[in-house]
Amino acid sequence: MSFSVFIVSFFTWLLLTWSVEWQEVVIGLVVSLVISLIFTKYYRIKFNGKFIPGLFKFLFVYIPVFVWEMIKANLDVASRVLVPGRNVKPGFVKVKTALKGDVAKLTLANSITLTPGTITFDVVDDELYVHWIDVAGTDEESKKSFYDKFEKILKGVYE
Template structure:
């Protein structure tokens, strides 16, 4: 059994059930134990000293920024749908990220994709290929508008 997988699975169980009923906790312990036995060779979750501060930064800094950016993007896309004369300039952009880890890059790519008006099409090494509903420019400053806030916070979370 992998203790790290057990802990992550059990806390996920607690969050999803959102109860402190003793029966639910016991079932969660049993299911988490079984899952950690079955998946121990597939998952190598390792906690380090940055895990807890990174988790708090993710929950209390990144998630609110992401929700705010997603709300702004929803309103932008909705206004483009409602107003027929709004011009769009769709296109693909390639951004080079400074994030090193695969999970950090995946989180950035998913955050971009979950923001309306954008979709991450591919990730190769340290580059993300994104379709953007309104390409403001191909220079780095224009592209930073798309992902800059996300990348800065994720660098502090994962690295």
């Protein structure tokens, strides 16, 4: 049995049930034990010393920045729809990312896709291919104008 799989399963159970009744906790312990016994050979979850600080950075730094950027992007797209005559210059942008881990790249790609007006359609090695509703210049200028903030925070979270 992998202790880390058990811990992740149990805390996920607690977060999803939002209950502190002893019956729920016991059921959560049993289910987590069964899950850790079954999936321990498939998943190798290892904790390192950066997990907890990275989690706090993700929750208290990245999420607020992401929500703010999403609100701004929603307003931008809404104004493009509602105000006639606004220029729209859609296009594809290829941007090199400094993130090294697959999870970090996935988080960045999903954050870009969840923001209105953009969609990440491919990640190849260290390059993200993004379709933008309004390309504002070169690939690097577009990167700096939009998701450079995301990348800097995610680098602190995951690396």
